[in-house]
Amino acid sequence: MECKRDDRSPISTVGIEFPFFKGSKNGGLVEATGHLDLGPTQVSVTITHCGVCGTDEHFRRVDQGLSHEGTGTIVELGSSVHVISDFQVGDRVGMGWFHRFCGYCNFCGQTGRQTLCVNRSSYGSADQDQGCFGSALAWDISALYKIPESIASEDAGPLVCGGATVWTPLYDSGVKPGARVGVIGIGGLGHMAIQFASKMGLEVVVFSNTESKKQEALGFGASELHATQSRESLKGVKPIDIFMITTSVNPKMSLYYPILVHAAKVYPLTVSMENRDGVSPMNLINDSFVIVDSGVAATASIRVMLEFAARHKVRPQIEKFPMTVTGINDAMQKLRDGKMRYRGVLVAPQ
Missing domain, CATH: 3.40.50.720 (NAD(P)-binding Rossmann-like Domain)
Incomplete structure (x- = not known):
C-alpha cells in the first residue's frame, strides 16, 4: 500500500473539543464536553453513527465515555499520519473495542495478533474522556478501518464490533x-x-x-x-x-x-x-x-471481513435511534429487555 499525502488534507495543530455522553455511578447518562490534543498518529473523526453493544451496559455506571462502535468521517490528521498511512481527510472510517496497538511488540510485528498486543489500549481502560456516543473523537490509525463504499455508515459499526x-x-x-x-x-x-x-x-x-x-x-x-x-x-x-x-x-x-x-x-x-x-x-x-475463547478480530482480519461483507452483502439487521439522551436510553433499555432486532444504531444529528 503506497503511503502518500493529499496536500489539501489539514494537519492538526490545535486541540479538539467535542460533546459526548458518559456513564455515572447511578447509571444515568451524563452529557459532557471533552478536549483532546491530536497525537501524531491520530486522526480527528466526526461521528455520524454508532452501534449499541451489550458491553456498553457493563460501563453504564462508570464515569467514562460510552460505546466503541463508531463510524464517521476524518476531518483532521495528526502530524505523522500521512507518513505511515494513506488515511486522508474525508475518508469514512470505523473503530471498535481497541483504541491503539503499539506496532512493535511480538504480537503486532511477528504474529499479526494485535488483539494480544502487550501495549494495547481499549474501551473501558483508556481514553475514558471520550466515547463513540458523541459527536467527535481522536483515534489512533493503528485501530482504524476504512469503510468500503458499498457498506452504509449505519451498518458499519455493528460489523466492526459484533461482525468481527x-x-x-x-x-x-x-x-x-x-x-x-x-x-x-x-x-x-x-x-x-x-x-x-x-x-x-x-x-x-x-x-x-x-x-x-x-x-x-x-x-x-x-x-x-x-x-x-x-x-x-x-x-x-x-x-x-x-x-x-x-x-x-x-x-x-x-x-x-x-x-x-x-x-x-x-x-x-x-x-x-x-x-x-x-x-x-x-x-x-x-x-x-x-x-477457544474468541473476541474481536485482529487488524488484518477486520479489513478482510469488511471487504468480504461488502462483496457478499453481509449486513446487520438494525434499528435506528437518535443520538440523544432519550435515544440512547431507549436503545439500551430495548437491548436490556432482549427486544432489539438485532443491533441498535444511534444516528447523530445532521
Whole structure:
C-alpha cells in the first residue's frame, strides 16, 4: 500500500473539543464536553453513527465515555499520519473495542495478533474522556478501518464490533466449505454469524429455544434450525464441525457435546462471568474438543471481513435511534429487555 499525502488534507495543530455522553455511578447518562490534543498518529473523526453493544451496559455506571462502535468521517490528521498511512481527510472510517496497538511488540510485528498486543489500549481502560456516543473523537490509525463504499455508515459499526467477533472463529478456524457450523442463538451476534458462515459455503445449523425465529434464520442463510427448549437430547442432528455460542447466557453444553465431531472447535462468544456448564477433562481427553475463547478480530482480519461483507452483502439487521439522551436510553433499555432486532444504531444529528 503506497503511503502518500493529499496536500489539501489539514494537519492538526490545535486541540479538539467535542460533546459526548458518559456513564455515572447511578447509571444515568451524563452529557459532557471533552478536549483532546491530536497525537501524531491520530486522526480527528466526526461521528455520524454508532452501534449499541451489550458491553456498553457493563460501563453504564462508570464515569467514562460510552460505546466503541463508531463510524464517521476524518476531518483532521495528526502530524505523522500521512507518513505511515494513506488515511486522508474525508475518508469514512470505523473503530471498535481497541483504541491503539503499539506496532512493535511480538504480537503486532511477528504474529499479526494485535488483539494480544502487550501495549494495547481499549474501551473501558483508556481514553475514558471520550466515547463513540458523541459527536467527535481522536483515534489512533493503528485501530482504524476504512469503510468500503458499498457498506452504509449505519451498518458499519455493528460489523466492526459484533461482525468481527463472529468472523474471527470462521476466519481463523481453518474450516472449509461444506463443513457444518452450529450457531446457538439468533441475536445480535448470531444473525451475523449465520450470514458470514453461509456466504463462506458452510452448512449452518442453528439452535434456538423455540422455532419462533426459524424463518428469520433460514432467511439469513441457515440450512436448518433445531428448537432446544425442554429437550434432553439432540439425537438425529448430524454431527457439527465447529460450534459458536452467541447467546447472552451460557448454554447447557452437555446437550451439545454428543453431536460434536471429534476434535470439534467450540467458540464461546458470550461475555459472561459464569462458569461454563458441562466442561470436564474427559470431554477434552476422549473427544479432543478444542475450546477457544474468541473476541474481536485482529487488524488484518477486520479489513478482510469488511471487504468480504461488502462483496457478499453481509449486513446487520438494525434499528435506528437518535443520538440523544432519550435515544440512547431507549436503545439500551430495548437491548436490556432482549427486544432489539438485532443491533441498535444511534444516528447523530445532521
